[in-house]
Amino acid sequence: MNASADTISSTQPANADASPDVSPLRDYLRSVLLGKEDRIDLVIACLLSRGHLLLDDLPGTGKTTLAKAIADGIHGRLSRVQCTPDLMPADITGFSMFNQKSREFEFHPGPVFADVMLADELNRTTPRTQSALLEAMAERQVTIDGNPHPLSPTFFVIATQNPIDSHGAYPLPEAQLDRFAIKLRIGYPDREAQRQILQREVRDSNGANNGEDRKASSPLSLNDLQRLQQKAQSVAVHPRVADYLIDLVEASRADESVELGVSPRGMMCWQAIAQAWAMLKGRDFVTPTDVADVAQPVLSVRLLTRGETVDNAIDRIMNSVPAPEYK
DSSP: OOOOTTOBOSOSOOOTTHHHHHHHHHHHHHHHSTTOHHHHHHHHHHHHTTOOEEEEOOTTSSHHHHHHHHHHHTTOOEEEEEOOTTOOHHHHHEEEEEETTTTEEEEEEOTTSSSEEEEETGGGSOHHHHHHHHHHHHHSEEEETTEEEEOOTTOEEEEEEOSSOOTTOOOOOHHHHTTOSEEEOOOOOOHHHHHHHHHHHHHHHTTSOOSHHHHHTOOOOHHHHHHHHHHHHTSBOOHHHHHHHHHHHHHHHHOTTEEEOOOHHHHHHHHHHHHHHHHHTTOSBOOHHHHHHTHHHHHTTTOEESSSOHHHHHHHHHHHSOOOOBO
């Protein structure tokens, strides 16, 4: 391919200070959740893109540990909600209560007023309560009694659901799923990681390391995170890469086995994740490989298929669109 104004250059100057800024957080999370380096990078990309994370995984695989580590790693406040069928929307957003002494209504903030919120087993609670998260996730604010209340600018939701136990569950509707940037499965650690987990548990039980040392060495502040999120948004997307992304989105909508393809909101989310992924790789521009690397977690949360596995549909869509050439 001849070089031209439309040629994607792979020799652009790398964003040299992006990777060192992110690396301490990456190293910190890897020291907490062992043996899951590839998952950690995707989680950080989700955080940098200002998206939200859905963990579709088995119990005991480190979901809560990951949420706590993220909050510690950015010196943020963590809230946790165990979702049950009797959970009410006000239990998520907060409520106003009349103070007999002051003779005024006082607002009592809910768990969404945190920097990191863990909604454990979100599909256990009713659709009404699930929808209470919609405004918070999309707008980073909640409206109580007609009054808007802004949330933390770094508000990050990690929701979990159990993929094998459907008894008493309320599947998340497509409108709710589309609010999540990516869906991941952490999975079980490998043998070496499990050995390290056991050794660390022995040390912790003996008081050698109770987690406070790790928290004290948290690498970032909330201001650092906001600066990194702004930097991720400025990562360049060449017109040919944007066209490649649009072609993939349109292929998802045209696929005969896909009932619901990628929405415009999903397309913007895909680009944002690819920008953050490129930044994690130390570049200030997105390549077609970045788009492809994050396709599975981005598409798995928003494709609705007709009897076919989502993974097979994603593979076919990605193989149906040739990546643009570049130098």
